[in-house]
Amino acid sequence: MTLKLCVAQLNFVVGDLLGNARQIVDAAHRAHAEGAQVLLTPELAICGYAAEDLFLRPAFVAACDDAVKTVARDTAGLTGLHIVVGHPARVTEAPERSRSVGRAPCHNAASVICEGEVRHTYAKQELPNYQVFDERRYFVPGQDSCVFDVPLPQGGQVRIGLLICEDAWHAAPAEAARDAGAQLLAVINASPFHVGKGDEREQAMRARAQATGLPLVYAHLVGGQDEIVFEGRSFALNADGSLAARAPSFSPDLFALTCELGRGAAQVAGLRGPVAPESSLEADLWHALVLGVRDYIGKNGFPGALLGLSGGIDSALVLAIAVDALGKDRVRAVMMPSPYTADISWIDARDMAARLGVRYDEISIRPEFDAFLGSLNPLFEGRPIDTTEENIQARIRGTLLMALSNKFGSIVLTTGNKSEMATGYCTLYGDMAGGFAVIKDVAKTLVFRLAWWRNAHDPYGTGANPIPERIITRPPSAELRPDQKDQDSLPPYDVLDAIVERYMENDQDPAQIVAAGYPQAAVEQVVRLIRLNEYKRRQAPVGIRVTHRSFGKDWRYPNTNRFRG
Numbered sequence: 001m002t003l004k005l006c007v008a009q010l011n012f013v014v015g016d017l018l019g020n021a022r023q024i025v026d027a028a029h030r031a032h033a034e035g036a037q038v039l040l041t042p043e044l045a046i047c048g049y050a051a052e053d054l055f056l057r058p059a060f061v062a063a064c065d066d067a068v069k070t071v072a073r074d075t076a077g078l079t080g081l082h083i084v085v086g087h088p089a090r091v092t093e094a095p096e097r098s099r100s101v102g103r104a105p106c107h108n109a110a111s112v113i114c115e116g117e118v119r120h121t122y123a124k125q126e127l128p129n130y131q132v133f134d135e136r137r138y139f140v141p142g143q144d145s146c147v148f149d150v151p152l153p154q155g156g157q158v159r160i161g162l163l164i165c166e167d168a169w170h171a172a173p174a175e176a177a178r179d180a181g182a183q184l185l186a187v188i189n190a191s192p193f194h195v196g197k198g199d200e201r202e203q204a205m206r207a208r209a210q211a212t213g214l215p216l217v218y219a220h221l222v223g224g225q226d227e228i229v230f231e232g233r234s235f236a237l238n239a240d241g242s243l244a245a246r247a248p249s250f251s252p253d254l255f256a257l258t259c260e261l262g263r264g265a266a267q268v269a270g271l272r273g274p275v276a277p278e279s280s281l282e283a284d285l286w287h288a289l290v291l292g293v294r295d296y297i298g299k300n301g302f303p304g305a306l307l308g309l310s311g312g313i314d315s316a317l318v319l320a321i322a323v324d325a326l327g328k329d330r331v332r333a334v335m336m337p338s339p340y341t342a343d344i345s346w347i348d349a350r351d352m353a354a355r356l357g358v359r360y361d362e363i364s365i366r367p368e369f370d371a372f373l374g375s376l377n378p379l380f381e382g383r384p385i386d387t388t389e390e391n392i393q394a395r396i397r398g399t400l401l402m403a404l405s406n407k408f409g410s411i412v413l414t415t416g417n418k419s420e421m422a423t424g425y426c427t428l429y430g431d432m433a434g435g436f437a438v439i440k441d442v443a444k445t446l447v448f449r450l451a452w453w454r455n456a457h458d459p460y461g462t463g464a465n466p467i468p469e470r471i472i473t474r475p476p477s478a479e480l481r482p483d484q485k486d487q488d489s490l491p492p493y494d495v496l497d498a499i500v501e502r503y504m505e506n507d508q509d510p511a512q513i514v515a516a517g518y519p520q521a522a523v524e525q526v527v528r529l530i531r532l533n534e535y536k537r538r539q540a541p542v543g544i545r546v547t548h549r550s551f552g553k554d555w556r557y558p559n560t561n562r563f564r565g
Contacts, residue, residue: 001154003259005038005186006031007234010252011223013299014048015060017067021046024085025074030254032078037150039083042190042221042230043165044108046071046087049190049221049230055138061088061106068111068118076116082150083113084162084219086188089121091140108139110164110188112148122146124164125173132192132228132545132553135166145176158183158259158268161214165189168208168216178212183268184259185209185216192228193288194548195281198249201233206241215239215259215268222252224295227545227552229288236271245273250287282453285446285546286321289438290460292544293325296436297411304330304410308397308431309353309360311335311345312476315415316352316467317451318438322413324460328357332410335362336397338369340481348468355466365396372396390480394430402433411435414541419444419493421540421551422500423526424533425478425486432540440543441550443497448472491522499526505549509565535559 008027012020024041031039043049046067047060054060064087071085089109107123123142127135146162161177161184168174168187177185185208191201201218209216215238222232234247234255247255257273279287297305305322309315322331335349346362353360372392380388401412412434418441420426439447451472458464476486476493490496499518502508503526510527514520537551538559545552 001152001156001261003038003150003152003158003261004034004036005040005217005257005259006034006036007217007219007247007253007255007257008039008041008045009220009222009232009234009247009255010042010045011295012042012045012048012221014051014225015054016048017046017063018070020048021067021070021074024071024083027254028071028075028078028081028083032081034256036256037080037082037152038160038186039081040186040188040217040219041083041085042219043086043110043188044088044190045085045188045221049225050132050228051088052134052138055088055106061090064088065090068113072113072116072118075113079115080151080153081114082119082148084110084186084188085113086110086164086190088139089123105140106138107142108135108164109142110146110162112146112162120146120148120162122162122164124167126166126170128166131548134553145173145180147177147180147182152261156261158261161185163187165191168218169204171208171211174208174212174214178214182214185212185214186219187216188219190221190230192545193231193284194546195285197548198231198233198284202235202237202243205235205237209237209239210241213239215244215271217257217271220247222250224292224299224544226296227542227550229292229544229546231284231288231291233276236273238270239268243275244271246276247274248276249279249284250291280453282449283457283459285442285450286324286454286459288546289321289442289544290325293321293413293436293438297326300411302409302411304332305413305436306332306334306401306404306408306410307413307415307434308401309333309335309349310415311342311347311349311471313447313451313467313471314417314439316471317447317454318413318415319352319356319358320451320454320466321438323356323358323462323466328462330410331356332359332361332404334401334404335360336365336400337362338365338393338480340393340484344470344474348471351468352466352471355468356463363400365393365400368396369393390478391427391430393480394427395433398427398430398433405435413438414440414543416440416540417442417444417447418547418551419490419496419500421537422504422533423490423496423529424536425490426536428536428539432536434541437541437543440540441546441552443500444476444493445497491519491525495519495522496526499523500530503527504530504555505547531561531564534561
């Protein structure tokens, strides 16, 4: 005997309750037509993840309830199909703590809908409150297991234990489901992407399957939501932890599985389905950045994107990502040379724009720069030229880009990387001005790796070798003064990035980093710069998170801070 399951690995929009419900209904009709008895949707599929403080609004939770009823009504004729729908659910008996702050508490829940009825509702038991997660702010944990029966057309039934994301990273909820009679674990998820997270999930779920002796289906979300990206990559594991199936990464999919039952349907003998191949680190990163850009711009209704193309590697990388995400007709590049812009920067910027076929404009900032200096000279008299004059150039460029954005509606993509965000090697209201920071969480050394990778691959058919090789190989420079190089002010990027990773991402203290072999002067400089530039990061646009700790929700440090260490 067999059980057919489908995973609706879909891209939902936060707050688009009817649109999300329609996606679920459409997936249910397709799954039913393919003979499925079970359809799994991701965590909080009805409202999208994460809806943040919308969960505190009673009207929002009530509207989610209505959307669940819409799914039930519009799938009532799908005989025998059990649809697991993730949604927030109001708590009928509010804990004293929640009542005291005037909130209408809710669960992070999932309901089992069959033939127009909500048959079961399960509340997530383990609420994550680390990294980008803040679920204890919004949800009340559940206490009870949920095991539901799925009758089979051939006779007999399968008992499925339902878990939600974090539940499966802990032993107790899965063990309780097994003890309640579950023969198969269904885990619905919204687990944000970062480098290596896909392998971490499979390893954690492998341990859970082996510990319980139960096969496991992991249904995952796909899509971008503000700074986080969900890569899909739903999968299934047999009871021994072996991989049975894996869905593609970074694309929606109705992922079909077959569950083979043993004699008398007393146990699940195994799961079968297609197995998508693993990808390289660079490929995963590229697809995550492209998906993040596409969804941020698409879900917020921007007609396109524009950016300052300097002839340097950061803006070149962002341009290539933007074209892969949006297509050449929705991307505009603007070169804004100053008196210090090298000829090769002009040449390489023009070359790259031509390779990708985007609209390209050149606007000299020399007249504006001269005008600013003329206005300020009486006030600056007797003072040497310093970073003030450098920053004026960056701020002129930011003003021009924002003017184009206002006039034409396209969003400005900023081009600063994580190394610059960490050390403040960026200008507030200058190159930091914009609406979306594409490579905000990509260290400079990784910028180079991604540029080489993209030149060797053409994953979206927008053109091979989009980045002129000289842009990748020339020494990085902001070109804000004669013969300027990044390494005039900063340690070599391989050293800088390693220190940032150890200090910022992994919470090592300076003494530990020095003990690991990094120069004390460089460690002290980088740590000092990270501390001093918190005020800049607080004013930076939202950007895509691709590491386990980004300068965003993961990083919450005070501006006013005298701790050294």
